[in-house]
Amino acid sequence: MAGSSAQSSTAERIGYISRIESFSACHRLHSIHLSDEENKEVYGKCNNPNGHGHNYKVEVTVRGKIDAKTGMVMNLTDLKKCIEEVIMIPLDHKNLDKDVPYFTTVVSTTENVAVYIWDNMVKVLPPGLLYEIKIHETDKNVVVYRGE
Numbered sequence: 001m002a003g004s005s006a007q008s009s010t011a012e013r014i015g016y017i018s019r020i021e022s023f024s025a026c027h028r029l030h031s032i033h034l035s036d037e038e039n040k041e042v043y044g045k046c047n048n049p050n051g052h053g054h055n056y057k058v059e060v061t062v063r064g065k066i067d068a069k070t071g072m073v074m075n076l077t078d079l080k081k082c083i084e085e086v087i088m089i090p091l092d093h094k095n096l097d098k099d100v101p102y103f104t105t106v107v108s109t110t111e112n113v114a115v116y117i118w119d120n121m122v123k124v125l126p127p128g129l130l131y132e133i134k135i136h137e138t139d140k141n142v143v144v145y146r147g148e
């Protein structure tokens, strides 16, 4: 029967909304905490000094109450602006290791790129909304970070 669901229409409902953007960047996997030999052993071809590039695809997901008046968790146009500021301007068409100060001491694995994005995204989003950063480094390699 219509309208007979367990949750009434006035109840608080939680939604997850995502926006996906792509950026291109190059990098080399090299940890300052490892010797040159150890770097070669751990990272293999990805430790090549010439570096290599990726077309990263990032999904930013926020979780929150679907506002009864606006019908939105947050305005996706505002999320787009946050992604531009936190991801596209600092990372797109950049050498992650040389152009982004954070990665001079932190190895630019996709896990750490996700942490970098999370740490900066929480600064610009409304408190408590950020839920997940998912990065497709390649079609086959995917990383998820949820701030834990």
Ligand SMILES: Nc1nc2c(c(=O)[nH]1)N=C([C@H](O)[C@H](O)COP(=O)(O)OP(=O)(O)OP(=O)(O)O)CN2
Binding pocket: 029, 046, 052, 108, 109, 110, 111, 137, 138, 139, 140, 141
């Ligand atoms: N835990 C992680 N492992 C690796 C990372 C990473 O960020 N976190 N990154 C790399 C390299 O950057 C590399 O670009 C990926 O290597 P590879 O898996 O060989 O890349 P492909 O998926 O394109 O390889 P296929 O040949 O298509 O299988 C390595 N490891």
Ligand SMILES: [Zn+2]
Binding pocket: 027, 046, 052, 053, 054
């Ligand atoms: Zn890589």
